[in-house]
Amino acid sequence: MRAGRAAYLIAAPLALLYASLFIGRFAVPPLEVGRVLLAHVASLPHTWPDSVDIILMQIRLPRAVMALMIGAGLSASGAAFQGMFRNPLVSPDILGVTAASAFGAAVALLLSSGELELQAISFAFGILGVALTYLLARVYRTTPVLMLVLSGVVVAAFFSALLGAVKYLADPESKLPAITYWLLGSLNGISTRSMAVAVPPILLGAAGLVLLRYRLNVLAMGEEDARALGVRTEIVKGVIIVCTTLITASAVSVCGIVGWVGLVIPHWSRMVVGPDHRALVPAAMSIGATYLLFIDDVARTATAGEIPLGILTAIIGAPCFAYLLRRTRGSWR
């Protein structure tokens, strides 16, 4: 990657993170944001009310950091899966993780669980869904990618049906709207506690994908080629699936279903840095982080209420993808 482009990719999410702290209905001057942040690492005279500190540090910062993490994680997962499956239509939910996590969250809402319980149940179901897909796809000690895709379809359909059953059973006055609104996706009300639970799996998964990014190039040449080049394809595929599942289950467990990011951003990134995963995975993380934070800023500031994140990512993502498709005419660049 060229140094100039790398600098942009590093600067963009950080710049938007800073901007996200001062934009919003409660306006804080940009310089005051800097002073408030500095006050947490150095001793500065407090010239602002405590409410400013609470809004910045306990509401806006966790929410913005979570948006960056989820955007980066979903985009890296999408890039990894598109390479591993050698298919441009693949997104991180191909193995059923999203459907299973959503079902888990709906069950938790039905049982009126607390925030962290919901997160844990949803995350656990996401892992369970992918584990089922993996076992279903296993034939003769290998997991051919076609079997993985087909098993993913089966598991996703199964959990979607279960989700439908939960909605059907839910009280239409209180529980059903809660489930429906939650599934549309939102980062509203992210606490530092839920962030502390969600961030480690995302970091772990993202670190794995970054470390394995050269193997993704080799895997993208086809499994037979990769094996001939000495790659233990079953192990590499297994590690990639674990990493993307940690990321996606964790993302769904905190913010519901945020579609399109993991599908569109890898394509967009490929246009910027090319298909080499050594550059593509970090670039997708930067672009995805910036994109989702931007969308979340729109979600919380565009109207008096809060626009669900999943609606915005699709409304903005679908035309973006259409533009990319037209521009690349369906090729991989």
Place this chain on the structure above:
Amino acid sequence: MTGSPADGQARAADDQARAADDQARAPHEPVVRLRGAAFSYADRRIFAELDLDVHRGEVLTILGPNGCGKSTLLRCIGGALTLDHGTLRVGGAELSALDPAARARKIGFLFQDHSPSFPFTVLDVAVMGRTPHLGFFGAPAAKDVEIALEALDQVGMLHLQDRPYTDLSGGERQLVLLARTLTQQPEIVLLDEPTSHLDFRNQVLCLRAVGGLAARGVTMLMTTHDPNHAFLFQGRALLMFPGKPPAVGPAADIITGAALSAAYGIPIEVFSVPRRTGAGEFRFCTPW
């Protein structure tokens, strides 16, 4: 990024083991030694009791009708399939004792069908040949790129190094994949019908590259549909028959009109004509 120190040590140990192997090996131990090899798919026997020695720098051409098991034999030698019976030593070691990376440092494999996916550059594709020399989280370094550039030069594809390999013609792509195989620096290269999708010129270019590499000491095992390819290398041939044990020997002895007719089930005749220039003769076969 390069491999961790532990990987480096493992590789150094591996190199030492390889050097010790070389010393322990009889001076003329064949690079590929197959003894009593047998392989079947379910109830269909492909070959049995097969003995085969292939020596350093040799080109062995494997011939036979569709479905007789040419590719299967190649895949067994490459370790992609496991023999039912028999032993297989490759480069002085039992094949089954090698881990995938160690195997890929000894054996390169050029497949018949390769469906390209991402538009990686020609150089990036060639560099992937270094994968078995890297650690699990490793990526190629400058010296790996140099080896790949050298390999691209050997097959005459250096001028295309920055092009996306998806834009190349089938012949060029095959040569780039051959360069990737050479970048592995294997002792043995297995080629599964490397010329099957190539036009006449590209066939010749590919075969010349194969001959040139053999002259540098790389052992080549190649399946092909054209018996004439075996004559071009003046090496040995292995001719597989449906339902009969294969014949192995110098191409000129093995590939006769009678043998080809028996293998392919159509009348085929072999001719030899003196060269216009220089000594020797051309051999070629044709159906009639």
